């Protein structure tokens with residue numbers, strides 16, 4: 007079975023739009039998201055445009071801040087301070103990567119943890135690791151988890167889950183979320199010995215590596231659920247445009263897996279939907295209103 011992430015994201019965005027309409031009507035609360043883009047990176051520009059459009063479509067406030075690549079770290083930190091203090095903004099996202107002269111960690115640590123809808127502030131990272139239900143959780147792993155919960159009727163308890171990749175953005179928070187769902191979690195990375203053998207034991211495989219087609223069909227346990235986070239642009243001979251492919255050799259793995267996400271159309275669309283979801287959650291906490299997401 008192919009997991010349709012686009013359809014799942016559409017369902018989630020509809021749910022979010024209904025919740026926003028309810029919050030506006032009954033609590034006069036309109037969740038607001040500020041997205042800060044530094045520089046001209048073409049991929050980042052596309053992401054930021056999509057985030058702004060989908061925020062508005064959900065009935066939320068969208069504030070875009072475009073800064074020149076030469077902006078100083080101090081100017082960026084001053085903008086974040088202003089956004090931290092703005093009561094109409096409940097979520098702040100600084101699009102990564104930042105130019106080399108800016109200290110990414112310093113920037114992320116300046117964002118008010120209550121508005122940190124990317125979930126990268128150390129307080130939210132620590133909160134997720136220590137079981138704080140109020141921690142804001144990174145969007146991509148949240149999207150993967152929602153897709154997995156749908157596949158397992160809401161119960162992942164006892165499943166052997168393998169996360170390939172240990173980045174702060176995907177791998178580590180993904181492993182924490184699966185642990186929270188009572189999976190037996192293995193984290194594999196570039197130094198893991200005999201990864202194919204480790205993979206063959208997994209009921210759930212989440213691949214977040216950034217290597218096109220690395221996970222082969224014969225690594226997959228029959229019936230396993232495979233979530234492919236990888237987004238790789240591959241230029242094939244005879245094709246004029248680069249193609250997007252995941253970290254899993256899709257056709258091979260789809261023959262063996264119980265369910266698998268495609269690339270594109272799998273995890274990707276869930277990421278922005280989860281960003282909107284985090285913003286609504288942050289807005290409800292700020293206004294001390296019981297949320298329904």
Ligand code: NAD
Pocket residue numbers: 146170171172173174175176177194195196197198201214215216217235236237238273274277
């Ligand atoms: P990263 O480069 O920060 O981390 C990659 C991880 O893979 C590292 O921990 C490394 O140890 C591991 N790794 C590298 N080579 C390996 C090997 N041969 N065997 C096992 N592990 C190996 O990447 P990231 O930010 O976590 O992103 C991973 C992929 O997911 C990328 O393709 C990225 O574009 C994609 N991504 C997608 C979304 C989305 O919304 N769908 C969001 C974030 C990242």
